[in-house]
Amino acid sequence: MPSLHASILLAVLLLAAAGTVACSSSEPGAPPSTPAEPGKEKSNVPSTAGYSALVPVPVRAAAAPGAAWVLAPGTRIHTAPGSAEAAGVGEFLAGLLRRATGYPLPVEASDAPAGITLALEPGALDHDGEEGYRLDVTAAGVAIRAARPAGLFFGVATLRQLLPAAVESAAGAQADGWTVPGGSVADRPRYAYRGFSLDLARHYFTPAETRRFVDHLARYKFNTLHLHLTDDQGWRIAIDGRPNLTGVGAATQVGGGPGGFWTQDDYRAVVAYAAERFVTVVPEIDMPGHTNAALVAYPELGCDGGTYTPYTGVKVGFSALCVDSEKTYAFVDEVVGQIAALTPGPYLHIGGDEAHTLPKDAYARFMARAQSVVERHGKRVMAWHQLADAAPVPGAVLEYWNQSGKDADRVAAAARGGAKVVLAPADHTYLDMAYAGGERLGLTWAGTVDVRQSYEWEPATHLDGVPQDAVLGVEAALWGETVTSVADAEYLVFPRLAGVAETAWSPRDARDWDGFRGRLAAQAAYWDAAGIGYAKRL
Known part of the structure; x- marks a missing residue:
């Protein structure tokens, strides 16, 4: 359960949510364009529950209300066949979730669409760079796709913030009814x-x-x-x-x-x-x-x-x-x-x-x-x-x-x-x-x-x-x-x-203090769950 201070910070988040950036006319979830030079990227992050609280703010994100996915005891993590690095990312994610939930969460090399899928798509996603990723959440599962394993890992970092804050806890067996809100993210870093x-x-x-x-x-x-x-x-x-x-x-x-x-x-x-x-x-x-x-x-x-x-x-x-x-x-x-x-x-x-x-x-x-x-x-x-x-x-x-x-x-x-x-x-x-x-x-x-x-x-x-x-x-x-x-x-x-x-x-145009202050407030619950000390300041 979040601390009182975290609850106060979350209230700030709700007040500040309207400050989230929506700067591009591109379709939410559409592939990012070829990377622009630093300082000229565009972003489209509508003010939607779950996806509007991410830090760092992604290039594009959109919610799909009514399409949430439920983490269950039988969930499996599927990683790109033939990639030891993708399997390593899968084991990293499984380790976090096992610690917090007590679920077995086996990791297997397969292309199965259900559960959590970590897929490598070199060629198709090369324009996202070494560290870009796509994340899609439907009622059937969570899919993270990237050209390279680093992108899968950074997609997992985003998924952590879409799960309840207790995902960062070592207490175990807390996952009854955990959901990930439906939606999509298309993201890549500004600086190498x-x-x-x-x-x-x-x-x-x-x-x-x-x-x-x-x-x-x-x-x-x-x-x-x-x-x-x-x-x-x-x-x-x-x-x-x-x-x-x-x-x-x-x-x-x-x-x-x-x-x-x-x-x-x-x-x-x-x-x-x-x-x-x-x-x-x-x-x-x-x-x-x-x-x-x-x-x-x-x-x-x-x-x-x-x-x-x-x-x-x-x-x-x-x-x-x-x-x-x-x-x-x-x-x-x-x-x-x-x-x-x-x-x-x-x-x-x-x-x-x-x-x-x-x-x-x-x-x-x-x-x-x-x-x-x-x-x-x-x-x-x-x-x-x-x-x-x-x-x-x-x-x-x-x-x-x-x-x-x-x-x-x-x-x-x-x-x-x-x-x-x-x-x-x-x-x-x-x-x-x-x-x-x-x-x-x-x-x-x-x-x-x-x-x-x-x-x-x-x-x-x-x-x-x-x-x-x-x-x-x-x-x-x-x-x-x-x-x-x-x-x-x-x-x-x-x-x-x-x-x-x-x-x-994050893209230059996506960054503004009011929006960040609200998104930062949501992080306090995760820090509390992880046992991270922090200065209670905004």
């Missing part, structure tokens, strides 16, 4: 990169806690988990041949405490767990700054020959590797090589921000060599947008984190030179910013960021001079300066994570 960055360095999160965040991403169609694995306060990943990185460098965090680290097997397991949910892991080894933990472990990586002490504060910009020492580049090669070998995804993030103690030319020399190491180990360079000052290699991805368009000219120049851009503006997507002044949790260096400010911004025009086709996507970030627990983290992340999800996935 939809990310969330988790800071393990300032506050250590265990592999199990990180998997919990992967589950949060899966609910809202994110496809990237960026792991900030190293910083001044801690080194969180084991590197063969460098035992002091974890034996010494991992032994603390902001405010003190024991810190912690992952073994390489821990990392592999999280990567595999994420991949099952179509989330790609992007590892970050921050350098040449943000390196005090590495310097404590191996002082010879610094230039001054002195000793370094563990750091538990929150200041930035005071540490740097010795950029003219070959010992540094041997270290970079060892670390990057091992992380690259552990990571099946295409990107390896090398940080590159706030190296304030280095002259500009020294910074540029280091980043040139670090980029070449990443490429030599078969990965695509990703870095913070300061890489724009150091000749990004062709195809590099710059992650913009500043606020109010600062540094836009530098990023725009790099984009015109062929770099891609992921937008993570601190005054909109940094979820470690406080909701309001005077709170225990959250920082305010980028101002306070309430739910509305986190939602109301436009990626396509956020940075003057950056071409729309250079914007690869959007990322939310949770930095750990004030975080001491998963409960703290979830309070800061929810409900704002849902807004970032919609910014990254």
